[in-house]
Amino acid sequence: MRSSRVVTILLVEDDEVDIKALKWAFEKLKVANPLVIARDGEEALTLLKDLPRPFLIISDINMPRMNGIELLRNIRKSPELRDSIVFMLTTSNDEQDKIDAYNLNVAGYMLKTDMGTSFSRAISLIDNYWKVVEFPEHD
Amino acid sequence: MTAASTRPTTLEEALRALDEAEAKLRSHENDEAGIRRLTESVLRSEERFRTLAEGVPNHLLFLDSELRVVFANDVFLEAFGWSAKKVVGLHISDIVGAERFLERQQYYERALAGETVSYDSTGAAGSEQGFFHFSYRPSFDDSGKVRGIFSMATDITERRKIQLELEAKQNELLRSNKDLEQFAYVASHDLKAPLRAIELLVQWIIEGLNGYDVNNVQENLGLLAKRTTRLNRLLDDLLAYSRAGRKVGAHRLSDTHALVLDVVQMLNPPEHISISVEGQLPKLRTYPTPLETVLRNLIGNAVKHHPGPNGRIVVSCKEEGDRYVYAIEDDGEGIPQQYAERVFEMFQTLKPRDQVEGSGMGLAIVNRIVQWQGGRVWFESPAPSGKGTVFKFQWKKNQPMAANVETKACEAAG
Numbered sequence: 384m385r386s387s388r389v390v391t392i393l394l395v396e397d398d399e400v401d402i403k404a405l406k407w408a409f410e411k412l413k414v415a416n417p418l419v420i421a422r423d424g425e426e427a428l429t430l431l432k433d434l435p436r437p438f439l440i441i442s443d444i445n446m447p448r449m450n451g452i453e454l455l456r457n458i459r460k461s462p463e464l465r466d467s468i469v470f471m472l473t474t475s476n477d478e479q480d481k482i483d484a485y486n487l488n489v490a491g492y493m494l495k496t497d498m499g500t501s502f503s504r505a506i507s508l509i510d511n512y513w514k515v516v517e518f519p520e521h522d
Numbered sequence: 523m524t525a526a527s528t529r530p531t532t533l534e535e536a537l538r539a540l541d542e543a544e545a546k547l548r549s550h551e552n553d554e555a556g557i558r559r560l561t562e563s564v565l566r567s568e569e570r571f572r573t574l575a576e577g578v579p580n581h582l583l584f585l586d587s588e589l590r591v592v593f594a595n596d597v598f599l600e601a602f603g604w605s606a607k608k609v610v611g612l613h614i615s616d617i618v619g620a621e622r623f624l625e626r627q628q629y630y631e632r633a634l635a636g637e638t639v640s641y642d643s644t645g646a647a648g649s650e651q652g653f654f655h656f657s658y659r660p661s662f663d664d665s666g667k668v669r670g671i672f673s674m675a676t677d678i679t680e681r682r683k684i685q686l687e688l689e690a691k692q693n694e695l696l697r698s699n700k701d702l703e704q705f706a707y708v709a710s711h712d713l714k715a716p717l718r719a720i721e722l723l724v725q726w727i728i729e730g731l732n733g734y735d736v737n738n739v740q741e742n743l744g745l746l747a748k749r750t751t752r753l754n755r756l757l758d759d760l761l762a763y764s765r766a767g768r769k770v771g772a773h774r775l776s777d778t779h780a781l782v783l784d785v786v787q788m789l790n791p792p793e794h795i796s797i798s799v800e801g802q803l804p805k806l807r808t809y810p811t812p813l814e815t816v817l818r819n820l821i822g823n824a825v826k827h828h829p830g831p832n833g834r835i836v837v838s839c840k841e842e843g844d845r846y847v848y849a850i851e852d853d854g855e856g857i858p859q860q861y862a863e864r865v866f867e868m869f870q871t872l873k874p875r876d877q878v879e880g881s882g883m884g885l886a887i888v889n890r891i892v893q894w895q896g897g898r899v900w901f902e903s904p905a906p907s908g909k910g911t912v913f914k915f916q917w918k919k920n921q922p923m924a925a926n927v928e929t930k931a932c933e934a935a936g
Contacts, residue, residue, distance in 0.1 A: 477707060
């Protein structure tokens, strides 16, 4: 059964310009989902404790304290969070990061490449994604 | 194979030939011609054995089952400056000394129990400096009982030295490879991140985008300025990192008390933060430039990351063996121990750069310098509450000149 609730998006990103660019991409594409921002993996884990379901995570990799790969690892280890849908959106074009991310079952690994359009493309993909894809049911 | 017909080529073969000859001698007790023939063969074997034993460039002893010397070759005798007459009959403990004997007793016992034992150790008899490979091989009589041990010591000092040098070089290579890999990684992230932000901001400014506040040109210009400064800083610090421990400047007697006071003055801390020096910091013969870099980064960090309103930073120093341990204690927020390693890595910050501007290179530079001169750096939490941090690093009391520094580094790595 299709969940009628709107998906909350948790954005894990430490760079304020990127946050701004993403917010703008949301606005431009008229994506009105609730947006929650964490500045690194640690903060994301804290916020995830009370984040309303269903939710979807977009995470950067290079961040202070706990990076995106470590965050993923923690999510997959946690019985409550392990089924989370996570997209990586990062500058890292490093092969090892991609391997690690997919081994940790990311829904997609996206590169922040050019000026802004990569954000728009990513956000429109995520917008379509949550509208089409079934999310796991939680009580 | 009879002892007389084949020339033994190794000690073991010679010994085996002797054993065989002896056994035959015994089994031919009533055959005079046989006895004569065999006696001759035994004598020939023994002569060959001696020739072989003397030909070996190693210390060679034959010990009986009570560990008394039956035979010692010339190499051994020369190393000791003893005569064969003096050595034969001595117990091995009289030769190696009681202390070494205790260390090696277990090996002798295993050899006497029939096992071939080998190990590497310093100081063979007569040579306190070298490094030797010892091997004890039991020699059996007919009934299978151990009648004695061949003890051989091979000088592997040179081999070991080369091996250690090789290992040190290999470690250095691994380290520099890892550095390079890390560099390539960070170059593609940490340097690219501000550059990408700059591109975005410029685009926003040019387009004067409608709607959302990205068209706030004033704000975007401010961000742009911050990003260019950040990029500059990252590049400068990366260069400083690559130079850490390489461009070390002059070597001289330095008053580290004055050095710390200079650093504090240069840092020009805000009024609400007091920096004091506990006691008198030592004077030492060293490279003051890298030491200053370390102190400046650690004291600077304590100032920069202090949440206020009032801060107290104390610099002190303690003597520990051949080194001093400098401590920089602050009463700031504290750092959880889980970041004990991460904080010393390149480009690692504990806060977003947008909150506390910093390259994340300071502690990486500190770590590299401290390691270069043979010490280590770490941090402790002085209070159980986790509040406050003490950064400590070891600095060699008398830093040798650069050429020696490298040798020392090799030894430490080995």
